[in-house]
Amino acid sequence: MSNGNPSAEDRPSVGRTLQQARVDAKLTVDEVSAATRVRIPIVQAIERDDFSRCGGDVYARGHIRTFARAVGLDPAEVIALYNEQQGEQPPPTLSSGPLFEAERIRPEPRRPNWTAAMVAAIVAVIGFVGFTFFSGSDQADPGAVAEGASTPGASPEEEPEPGGEPQEEVTEEEPDPSESAVAAAPDDKVTVQATVEGGSSWVSAKNGNGELIFEGVLQDGDSQIFTDDEQIDVVLGNAGVVSLRVNGKDIDSDFETGQVQRLTYTPGDPEEG
Numbered sequence: 377m378s379n380g381n382p383s384a385e386d387r388p389s390v391g392r393t394l395q396q397a398r399v400d401a402k403l404t405v406d407e408v409s410a411a412t413r414v415r416i417p418i419v420q421a422i423e424r425d426d427f428s429r430c431g432g433d434v435y436a437r438g439h440i441r442t443f444a445r446a447v448g449l450d451p452a453e454v455i456a457l458y459n460e461q462q463g464e465q466p467p468p469t470l471s472s473g474p475l476f477e478a479e480r481i482r483p484e485p486r487r488p489n490w491t492a493a494m495v496a497a498i499v500a501v502i503g504f505v506g507f508t509f510f511s512g513s514d515q516a517d518p519g520a521v522a523e524g525a526s527t528p529g530a531s532p533e534e535e536p537e538p539g540g541e542p543q544e545e546v547t548e549e550e551p552d553p554s555e556s557a558v559a560a561a562p563d564d565k566v567t568v569q570a571t572v573e574g575g576s577s578w579v580s581a582k583n584g585n586g587e588l589i590f591e592g593v594l595q596d597g598d599s600q601i602f603t604d605d606e607q608i609d610v611v612l613g614n615a616g617v618v619s620l621r622v623n624g625k626d627i628d629s630d631f632e633t634g635q636v637q638r639l640t641y642t643p644g645d646p647e648e649g
Contacts, residue, residue, distance in 0.1 A: 390440065390458045391425035397447035398423075401613055401636045403578070411578045411593050411613075412442040419443070446578045446593060448614040448634035566643045568608045569621040571599040575633065578613030594618075605643075612637045622646030 388396065398408055405423075409416045421429040422439060430436035440458055441451040570579055572594040580591040584606030594600060596617075602608050612618045616633030619626070623646050631637055 387457065389425045390454060390461060391423045393454065393457065394440070394443050394447060394449070395423040397444075397449050401447045401578075402638075403447060403613065407578075407580070407591070408443065408446050410591055411446045412439070414439050414442060442593075445576050446613060448577075448636070564643055565603055565605055566608050566641050567623055568602045568610060568641055569599060570594065570602075570610065570612070571619050571621070572596055572617050573619060575614060575617035577615070577618050578611075579618070580611045582609040583607070608641050610637075610639045610641070612639070 387393075398405075403411075405416055405419050408414075409419050412419075418429050418439060421427070422436075422443060427433075427436040430439050437455060437458070440454055444451040444454040568581070570581075572579075574596060576593055576595045578593050579600065581589050581600075581602040583589050583602075583604040586609075589602055589604075590600055602610070610620075612631070613636055614633060615629070615631035615635045615637040618631065620629065620639075621627065622641050623644065625646050627646055
């Protein structure tokens with residue numbers, strides 16, 4: 377007797393699931409390829425459930441994860457479906473995090489520069505010797521001692537400082553670069569700041585001439601600013617995790633996770649066109 381939960385064989389395949397999500401998100405194969413950095417032939421093969429072009433099971437899982445994020449699906453659920461339909465269990469090493477991220481390149485750790493450290497030490501020793509030598513010469517000069525002598529009984533605080541009273545150093549806080557860019561935008565321009573919190577989203581932006589000025593996946597904490605004289609057209613692949621600040625004002629929205637939004641803004645009060 378069936379318990380109402382379809383088996384892996386009864387559910388759509390991984391490729392069909394990703395393809396349907398891409399169509400629902402109104403994204404082309406080219407746009408998904410640009411957002412995930414996965415080549416177009418591999419994206420097309422994955423949608424046909426052909427994972428042989430991925431270069432191995434580990435790379436196939438990595439491509440599926442980035443594909444799922446770009447179209448607004450939960451990567452963990454798609455990988456679980458992949459495991460069931462492939463008849464495999466996920467490798468234990470994957471529980472602590474993905475082994476493959478298509479859009480990230482980890483830099484090699486920098487090694488300490490011992491040569492520079494040795495040169496700095498030699499320079500410090502030479503400077504100390506020179507300082508000691510010239511300090512001894514100054515003390516041997518009676519005139520120097522007389523000029524540097526202070527009045528008996530006077531405390532160091534009572535002695536006048538050369539050039540007048542010392543000035544307190546004032547350290548000014550540097551404004552956040554993103555906030556400065558939005559605040560400095562002229563009134564006759566449109567400025568849109570997109571910030572991702574609590575997930576990731578594919579984002580694209582075009583200017584008033586229809587030219588593409590940004591396209592890619594923003595991860596949790598990432599932010600991008602778009603500016604134009606006439607108009608900014610924005611497409612959000614996973615609008616529920618994106619907050620917008622237009623012309624210096626926060627935009628109140630009720631976007632949902634996985635929802636695709638196409639928005640247009642112009643100079644002045646932020647009002648979606």
